[in-house]
Amino acid sequence: MEHQQPTPTENIELELLLQAMYLQYGYDFRDYSRAHIKRRVIHRLMQSGLSSISELQHKILHDPLCFEKLIRDLSINVTEMFRNPYFYKSMRQNVIPLLKTYPFLKIWIAGCSSGEEVYSFAILLKEEGLYERTQIYATDFNHDVIQKAKTGVYPIKYIKEYTANYQQAGGKHSFSNYYHASNDSVIFDPELKKQIVFAVHNLVTDAVFAEVNMVICRNVLIYFNRKLQNKVLDIFDESILPGGYIGLGSKETLQFSSLDGRYKTVDAKEKIFKKKIE
Amino acid sequence: MNKQTTYRAIVIGASSGGLHALKRLLPALPADYPCAVLVVQHMSPHSDNYMTTMLNMASSIKVKEADEKEVVVPGTVYVAPPDYHMMVEADETISLSVDNKVNYSRPSIDVLFETAADTFGEQLIGIVLTGANADGAAGLRAVKNAGGYTIVQDPEDAESPVMPAAAIRLAKPHSILSLDEIIKVLLKPGFVLPL
């Protein structure tokens, strides 16, 4: 189906829809990348056979199920294990040695989606002998993905790719040590969950989660406009203890934020930064 | 070609064979070219920025990998980073996303073209070059529907004819030209460049 030429009216309708969603359900997408939101909303519009965003707004206000669908469309959960393997390799080389000097560690993985990233960190920390003294908080605002993350079960079809990633990331064992296959799925070792707390948390509307030694938030900030990026980075800053770390996605940066200057770059390419000790 | 329109941006989509085509097209543009140029070239998600570095060295116009939230300005070529979709926002900044592949591709030409059409409307030129899939066809139609000017590389002239052919079928572009002719049009006084 072809979407008709966008009009200024459509942009007004979109603004009103986001406002309505916030007032009715408390989800605030007003400072997300508008081009992204618009694409997803129009996708939902075409899926539901409605002819305008205003119609969609009416439906969303009166039908929570319709709202749930849209939320699923708006939260992009694309993820993988050991995504960008060199990020994990750099963690091993440049961050882990320092973290080893701590008696107890807390890590917050924000926007963790269905948990692949969290299990990757659990494996890395285990191999580095740090897991037993680490507490991982893994959060996302999408209930469905947090439920999925808690199971630690993933489709077997990706395992080849994940294995290659794991090896490139400096994995020390055989990746198959960490899961067993069952039909079309792999089930990760429940031991890996021992130190993880999965929780629903919205970075836009909820307060600081915990005081931690490291925040990992990858490929979430790209969906926010600059204002919201800065707000969320300030929340992370509040959460990170002096000398602590933050790891971002490969195209995200602290530059242009209030954190710039107060953090030093550990790995410019892999986007790992360290909070200065004042 | 509508003489009243000033074009402010050009979007280019290419897939297999695209690197060769871009290596001819981009070096033809002068450093002070009065349009911003945004490029999606399909590539492996694991590629580094070698292609961009190489194109930059070969060209007088500045060629760079797009950064997120960067403001789009004339005289610069922005290449979508591997494994990210590139979008243009209403305030003429770039956003990136890792959404699902569109037409089996990330970056996808359609995603760039549709969002750029939304922002630049009739001040946009859309160009679909060589390729072996159908990405870019719907995007080019969006450029045309928004009043922009549309060009497709002549399938006869393209290394891979499938993508241009698909774009021609769906978008019915204003012109179908060889790569040399496309370069001539982009440099023709009174079109993008001043008279």
Ligand SMILES: C[S@@+](CC[C@H](N)C(=O)[O-])C[C@H]1O[C@@H](n2cnc3c(N)ncnc32)[C@H](O)[C@@H]1O
């Ligand atoms: C593209 S995924 C990134 C997953 C993982 N961090 C990675 O890099 O592979 C983005 C995630 O951010 C989550 N997200 C988006 N907005 C959020 C918000 N306001 N608060 C918490 N999580 C959010 C989405 O639900 C999604 O799971």
